[in-house]
Amino acid sequence: MKLELTKKQTLIYTLISVLATGSYLLFGHYISIFLDALVINSKHSNTIVHMAIAFILFMIFDFIYKIYTGRVSTNIVSNYGQMIIGDIHVRSAQESERTMNRLFVHLDKYRPYLTQFVPTIINTVVKVVMIIAVLIYVDWIAALILIFSAPFIPLFYILVGLRTQDEAKEKADEFDDMGTLFLNLIRGKKTIHYTESEVAVEKALDKSNRQFLKTTMEILKYAFQSTMMLEFITILGIGLVALEVGLRIIIFKDISFYTAFYVLFLSPLFYSGLKVMGTEFHNGKTALAHKEKLEEYVSVSHEEYREKGDRLALNDVTITVPRVILDDENIEFREKGLVAITGQSGVGKSTLLRSILGLHRPEKGTITVPSFNMDYISDTLYLSDTTLYEFLGSGDEKVMKSVLQELGLYFSIYNLENGIHTYIKNNNVPLSGGEIVRLKLARVLIRRPDVILMDEPTEFLDSRTEALVLEKLNELKQDTLIVAVVHRRQLLSYSDAHYEYKDNEIRRVR
Secondary structure, X not given: OOOOOOHHHHHHHHHHXXXXXXXXXXXXXXXXXXXXXXXXXXXXXXXXXXXXHHHHHHHHHHHHHHHHXXXXXXXXXXXXXXXXXXXXXXXXXXXXXXXXXXXXXXXHHHHHHHHHHHHHHXXXXXXXXXXXHHHHHHOHHHHHHHHHHOOHHHHHHHHHHHHHHHHHHHHHHHHHHHHHHXXXXXXXXXXXXXXXXXXXXXXHHHHHHXXXXXXXXXXXXXXXXXXXXXXXXXXXXXXXXXXXXXXXXXXXXXXXXXXXXXXXXXXXXXXXXHHHHHHHHHHHHXXXXXXXXXXXXXXXXXXXXXXXXXXXXXXXXXXXXXXXXXXXXXXXXXXXXXXXXXXXXXXXXXXXXXXXXXXXXXXXXXXXXOOOOEEEEOOOOOOOOEEHHHHOOOOOHHHHHHHHHHOOOHHHHHOOOOHHHOEEOOOOOOOOHHHHHHHHHHHHHHXXXXXXXXXXXXXXXXXXXXXXXXXXXXXXXXXOEEEEEOOOHHHXXXXXXXXXXXOOEEEEOO
């Protein structure tokens, strides 16, 4: 299995593991010397001090290993999660909700692979190799017993682990369905109450719970079988080593008490390491099954479908949602000015804007953009998890105040308890629909992007506020390309070009 670490990270993991294991081997060495001295009544005045130092060094290196691997693993998981989220391609709010729910479930199940499996495997491999190396020097016969018995443990776990990965992957969809059901029931709890559907919901939950239990037990049975066989092999291996040591120290008398105790001290540590490796291999294969499910949701490649050009243009572009809404389109828009796009609801106007912005990958073709410095004013009223100040661009507050005054927002915002630094959470926006539209326009006026994409920019506005917005758009279009999806005819009179979206085509009207 790929460790998913850089060469530098793998080297540091290995180095710290060597230092920690070496310290523990020294600790065992000094314990053996101390006990050997007690048996033969000799004195080792510094043995306890050395033993304490070795144990303290082991604790220090072990702590450093946990801290370092924890930080590296967390960063890798975080970056991987961000990459997955950035590559997720959804076509509706419902699909987005379902996908994000499943995404975070699988990401959480994959997390132990990097936070536990990888550090444990590296540490265990180092520990096993160093123990064998020491035992070859101390008692080569015991080392041979460990070497010959050791392969049975990882071999058994590899076979079970591969089966576990297949089983976990087969059952992952069932886990997804359970999570989605629970999410839907929580979201629709009021509907359930008003429609008196509690009995039906209870039956659905009971069925889901029973399936959850069955699915879980089918996966866990492999873990139980693995543990049982592992314990048997471990006991057998340690028993053989103990027999060899006992015969040599009692019958043949060709090894010292120090050697006998040190061998018996290291043997359980060797097998416990293999047990941990086997267990983690089982867990690692389960985690990888969830990673495979994560990657199934990624439908956007890392290759950018937008490229820099002189003008905004569609080049053999086909867009699907999943039905085709734009078919092999070639069109070049004007360099500056207000471009209005009209069409019936649902034909794909908003999706086109999202494709231009980089949020929806076309099925084929490329989109040329004059600048990647874009801003998007959507037709939704959603604002969340930011302050008004951050939403407007985190710039000069004096400039922000001036723009807000021009748009008639100054008193609405600065009458709030925290003014422009009011924090918006869970869509709790203390503004009306029209004020939010003007707030989004304020963001554009403050940031001054090269390309502005607008979806129903005059929605929720009264006639006076609409006139104000249109006046500002008329100013902006002198130096900026504005592409606006519109329904109201009033805005068409301000447009420099008008396109109609119909029958999977965009046709210029004027």
